[in-house]
Amino acid sequence: xxxxxxxxxxxxxxxxxxxxxxxxxxxxxxxxxxxxxxxxxxxxxxxxxxxxxxxxxxxxxxxxxxxxxxxxxxxxxxxxxxxxxxxxxxxxxxxxxxxxxxxxxxxxx
Amino acid sequence: xxxxxxxxxxxxxxxxxxxxxxxxxxxxxxxxxxxxxxxxxxxxxxxxxxxxxxxxxxxxxxxxxxxxxxxxxxxxxxxxxxxxxxxxxxxxxxxxxxxxxxxxxxxxxxxxx
Numbered sequence: 513x514x515x516x517x518x519x520x521x522x523x524x525x526x527x528x529x530x531x532x533x534x535x536x537x538x539x540x541x542x543x544x545x546x547x548x549x550x551x552x553x554x555x556x557x558x559x560x561x562x563x564x565x566x567x568x569x570x571x572x573x574x575x576x577x578x579x580x581x582x583x584x585x586x587x588x589x590x591x592x593x594x595x596x597x598x599x600x601x602x603x604x605x606x607x608x609x610x611x612x613x614x615x616x617x618x619x620x621x
Numbered sequence: 622x623x624x625x626x627x628x629x630x631x632x633x634x635x636x637x638x639x640x641x642x643x644x645x646x647x648x649x650x651x652x653x654x655x656x657x658x659x660x661x662x663x664x665x666x667x668x669x670x671x672x673x674x675x676x677x678x679x680x681x682x683x684x685x686x687x688x689x690x691x692x693x694x695x696x697x698x699x700x701x702x703x704x705x706x707x708x709x710x711x712x713x714x715x716x717x718x719x720x721x722x723x724x725x726x727x728x729x730x731x732x733x734x
Contacts, residue, residue: 516664543721554711554725555665599665609723611664 516612540605623648627726640699644712654695
């Protein structure tokens with residue numbers, strides 16, 4: 513079966529750095545996505561990785577290792593508004609998106 | 622620019638009642654359209670997707686149905702709701718030119734009592 517694993521919940525302090533991990537087992541691989549979802553709202557796109565390595569976009573970076581079936585989302589200089597769920601999704605060989613259950617990130621002052 | 626509208630935002634329905642959720646996209650043509658359901662503690666579940674008018678693919682057998690009467694309109698329906706249909710429903714679109722990113726509507730929170 514296809515599976516995406518990410519921690520259910522994480523807590524971090526304002527101004528700090530947090531890394532949210534995602535491991536996957538899918539039928540093929542055609543890219544990995546990270547989305548941010550605030551409570552009661554729609555997911556919004558953060559990043560896309562299809563090749564190994566680090567993609568940096570402002571305070572957010574996303575890393576991919578295809579050989580390890582592993583990605584992480586790195587958030588720097590955390591702000592209270594970063595409190596949200598972070599969803600990892602992988603596109604498989606049929607170009608269907610497989611979604612993780614999301615990681616709820618709680619930021620404390 | 623492209624925008625996606627989804628309504629109603631919230632609704633409470635009794636078991637056995639019908640359902641209609643509507644989604645429209647503006648600023649693009651021939652989009653791929655999707656209906657997802659999000660249950661607490663679970664990943665997004667793809668319910669239906671459409672690559673064109675009248676073309677519907679169902680991913681999960683259930684008492685829901687979808688229709689695409691116009692290029693930029695996607696409707697999720699049920700004739701008789703079940704308790705298990707409660708959840709957060711999300712419409713999304715993706716450009717038909719192979720663009721990678723799904724853009725979601727604001728979502729519809731359905732509670733079946």
